[in-house]
Amino acid sequence: MSASKESGVRTAADALRDYCAGILGGVGVPDDQAALVAHSLVEADLRGVASHGSNLVALYVSRIRAGSMQPRTEIRVIDDQGATLQLDGGLGPGQVAGVHAIDRAVERAREYGVAAVSVRESTHLGALGYYTLRAAKEGVFAMAFQNGPTIVPPFGGITPVFSTNPVSYAVPAGAEAPIVYDVATTAIAGNKLILARKQGDPIPEGWASDERGVPTTDPHRASIEGLQWFGGHKGFGIAMLVEILAGLLTNSSFGRTEIGDSAFTGRERVAKGYLFLALDVSRFLPLDEFRQRTDTLIRDVRDSEPAQGVERVLVPGEIEHRRWLECSKRGVPLPAALLAELEALGAEFGLGAIPRPAD
């Protein structure tokens, strides 16, 4: 059994995928859909994004049991005009509609050059970078925009209007790994504030305000509804962009307005709506040449002389890709509590222990 104090128990990615899929299958998710959801979650684990990894299986199970997530995803076409496509995600695990949607976006971008695919009535999507990277691996540039529960106020305000409004893009590369940008437009995600409270550490300036909107570094005075946008008004403008493309345009709920006939809203849903934009770079220059240029830009960044105190200059997604390489080889580190949670769920469906690789 491979274990370390810092990173927990390491499990092989394929064994973890099968296990997560087994649990999801146990609550009625069809095999192919369960495999797809599990793949998305374990990719996040491999990339070191534990918040969007197998950690979410228990949440999905509880939502399926509570009836706020459908085990079997039925995707419905609302409107198809070629370069634009509107889908209904059937309130299944967001990954099923998400993968379907990004694959359509890639296919339509190849046909028309540019394409926009929207999804409404979906649920938790996992990491947006999973979808944009999937397109980039196919040689297609993609962007993703998603809105969600109304918890974050506009810049300068204290009334919740927005979610943490994540945005992602990914860029095909050649010898280098694709560039993958995948961020919340808030300075931090809410769970980092909760962690700082548990640890009693002061939080950096610019993370959050108290309930009156006064900036604070005290994690106990800081409010979840006081999360700040990255880069002040400029980051807020990006959050507005996300709200418009993911909410208004997709006929989903947006701001403080609920749209649609779903009984499940707000935090129960996580994704209100999302939009994928895809662009076939080969319409502009040969794909191989584009890939080489991406490599050149990556190396321009990486070869920049570092500022004082900086170890290395990074491109978006580089840390996560290194982590993916390392964990694909050495296994996914899972905290003991998560392992216990998964195995307790697995036991309900006759699954044994998650196999540990021999050390």
Add this chain to the structure above:
Amino acid sequence: MSASKESGVRTAADALRDYCAGILGGVGVPDDQAALVAHSLVEADLRGVASHGSNLVALYVSRIRAGSMQPRTEIRVIDDQGATLQLDGGLGPGQVAGVHAIDRAVERAREYGVAAVSVRESTHLGALGYYTLRAAKEGVFAMAFQNGPTIVPPFGGITPVFSTNPVSYAVPAGAEAPIVYDVATTAIAGNKLILARKQGDPIPEGWASDERGVPTTDPHRASIEGLQWFGGHKGFGIAMLVEILAGLLTNSSFGRTEIGDSAFTGRERVAKGYLFLALDVSRFLPLDEFRQRTDTLIRDVRDSEPAQGVERVLVPGEIEHRRWLECSKRGVPLPAALLAELEALGAEFGLGAIPRPAD
């Protein structure tokens, strides 16, 4: 003569436009193109964005005289595949190719749903918001991405790789003014640093570093090549997005790589390349309904309770729109030095004084 100490002399927008067009005509810009460039510049003045206003006429004249900007713009189609279109801007004033390109983007978005129009071999574009707002007024959502001279290092580095990489989007609204986002992806534009030096004021944290990459609030230690991205690594990721869409994809120069056969590069050009993305919102929902939803979102933001110390909560472009309304009525305030500069140029071409509205 209308004048105030704070805002300089006020001139009527139409008179200022005619005067700027007259100067540009004097150095050989065809009448229709001169009118178009002047319109873009005076719109920026009206919106209070003086850095992109009639202030630029002298620069354009000097570049045309030096031969690094062509007076007569000949736009060439490099490749036309319907939803994607590549143009050559003929190294004329960027506004001529820019307006042509955004109009094509609107037209193609209406035809295909989504469209991408790229321009290379162009020059200074003025404010990007001018183009996206033009599309939004037509009921089409648009985004703009532009790269430029290699002056700003990547996040964590000190070797220049990027420009200030502006990005803009604009959103059709109904009773409200369109949302217009138009920002440099650096925390500030370089001219604000130069102004702080002149005034001897300390600069806010996060604006700039010294030449070793050490953050500083001393405007004299701060380096123009040490401009920081808005919101740290998250803002840097937006700058990368701009570099990829405006540079790599458009077959223009990017990062530290020069591409193309132009003799004019770097700061002489300002725009290396740019891309407009346009999306016909009526493919997703009736335009009137979209407009109403934009209004609702704008009001959700505006009606948010302000944080302590904040007077009012704003949407992107709101301040500029208010300024536009005020200046359209009361005239464009021009500093005395700018007025003198314009009239000295005008005198070379037999133009008299810029008419001042009667007070």
